[in-house]
Amino acid sequence: MPFESTTTSFLTISLTIIASLAVFLWLIRNTQWLANLLVLPRDALQTLLGMSAKLACSAHHISGFRKKRISEDLRNYSPLFKFVSIEHRGNTTLASLGSLISMKAHYDPILGSSLIPSEQDENNPTFNFPGTIPTSVNLRRNLETLARRSHQPLQRMVQEQIRRDAQASLDTRALIVVHGHEILAEAYGPDITASTRLLGWSMSKSLLALLFGRMETLGLAYAARTSLFPEWCDDDRTHISLQNLLQMCDGLEFDETYSPGTDATRMLFGNLPASRYALQRKLKFQPGTHFSYSSGSTNLIARWMHRELGGTQKALTFWQQEFLKPLGLTSMLLELDNDGVFIGSSYGFATAAEWAQLGALLLHKGQLNRGNDPQGFLDHEWITRATQPNTSNNDPRYGYQLWLNGAKQRASNLPLMYPGLPEHSYFMLGNREQMLMVAPEKNTVVLRLGWSATPYPVEDRFGEILHSLPT
Known part of the structure; x- marks a missing residue:
């Protein structure tokens, strides 16, 4: 028996050594696979800690959320987030796994929250904002903001919908119905108020498109423009137009x-600033022929706008004086990356009413003052272009950073995105089921903000609201 045990151990060790050598030799011949294997744990930790630090910092400083809600929101993505400890130290948020590894994010009232790169060198500097914004000399009078006129049947309905959503673990945090120029109903989830600034996730893409539309209206941009970046001048990316980026084609x-x-x-x-990361992506399809949803496309638009407006200070001045102030938006914040460029793909914050006001701006073709402004805040023709199907061969149901329910104008055989909702409606959509519907046929905007890991029953909820509008 001892001999058999010794022989078995020897064979096991020998086979293990042979197998290990075979795996090692195979890995040497498959270096890309080996590189991916080594990078994966690093990427997983980067995502876990970076997401924890960034989202927690923004949620704490911008939305005013308490520790319990922040932790629950992160665990809504994965139970692995329960192993991350989060600590706020003044304007800095620290996300740690034990005492071994951590990442930090910093909050600034103007810039928002941004990750502090863990690997800093002369090629990847942290953006330092000087802290002053020069006064614009091109001020325009404020447009009207939305009025409130409570419609009791609708008010009871949206409150009941939030209650049902809570029972279904959908966590709806705000629900607003705009009809014409008035908010007819609004309701909020537990510990959320009308003054809470909520993350729109990819609804921020539509916000950035509206900011671009403001530039076009003032003659500062042109959607057909190509040759967008010096880094693309020596390859076929120079043929990509701003319209291609807006339509994600x-x-x-x-x-x-x-x-x-x-x-x-x-x-x-x-570690790399968002817009700079997107700038490095390679061309896969001929521009204009293939739709592919990409947050990188939005951040490239933001990078072009940043450069065209003259850098961070001038971009922020334009944002505040030519967008926020005329619209009367006081809560809205669009965070910047470490190059000082808006992260238009993802990080827009505002109260629910101000998100709804963007929907009203679209509904009324760029005007919020009942037609008394002959020029309009956004050009009527720009809104028309923004809500037209894209030029792709595979899915035309996307305009200028807006999802289109249908695209029959281009004889598409694709079904409506939401068959139970008006055919000509279109949407601002974001992660965790952020949804803003513009329904021109009903002269209505419906907004839902929340934090849902499962699909939101938008056709049932929004359909119920549309059927209850006043005649």
Whole structure:
């Protein structure tokens, strides 16, 4: 028996050594696979800690959320977030795994929250904002903001919908119905108020498109423009137009999957500034021919706008004086990356009423003052272009950073995105089921903000609201 045991141990060790050598030799011949294997744990930790630090910092300082809600919101993505400890130290948020590894994010009232890069060198500096914004000399009078006129049947309905959503663990935090120029109903979830600034996630893409539309209205931008970046001048990316980027038909390779190691997570939670990361993506399809949803496309628009407006200070001045102030928006914040560029893909915050006001701006073709402004805040023709199907061969149901319910104008055989909702409605959509519907046929905007890991029953909820509008 001892001999058999010794022989068995010897054979086991020998086979283990042979197998290990075989694996090692195979790995040497498959260096890309080995590189991916080594990078994956790093990417997973980067995503876990970067996401924790960034979202917790913003939620704490911008939304005013308490520790319990912040932790629950992170665990809504994955139970792994329960292993991360979060600590706020003044304007800095620290996310740690034990005492071994951590990441930090910093909050600034003007810039918002941004990750502090863990690897800093002369090629990846942290953006330092000087802290002053010069006064614009091109002020315009404020447009009207939305009035409130409570419609009791609708008010009871939205309150009941929030109650049902809570029972279904959908966590609806705000629900607003705009009809014409008036808010007819609004309701909020537990510990959320009308003054709480809520994250729109990818609704921020539509916000950035509206900011671009303001530039076009003032003659500062042109959607057909190409040759957008010096870094693209020597390859076919120079043929990409701003309209291609707005419609996400630019043809750039970008993995929007939200998992460790993908473009989306590396861009939002990695060390490289978001817009600079997107700038490095390679061309995969001929521009204008293929729709592919990409947060990178939006951040490239933001980078072009940043450069065209003259840098961070001038971009922030334009944002405040030519967008926020005329619209009467006092809570809205669009965070910046470490190059000082708006992260238009993801990080817009505002009260629910101010998100709804963007929907009203679209509904009324760029005007909020009942037609008394002959020019309009946004050009009527720009709104028409923004809500037209894109030029792709595979899915035309996307305009200028807006989802289109239908696209029959281009004889598309694709079904409506939401068959139970008006055919000509269109949407601002975001992660965790942020939804703003503009329904021109009903002269209505419906907004839902929340934090849902499962699909929100938008056709049932919004359909119920539309059927209860006053005649």
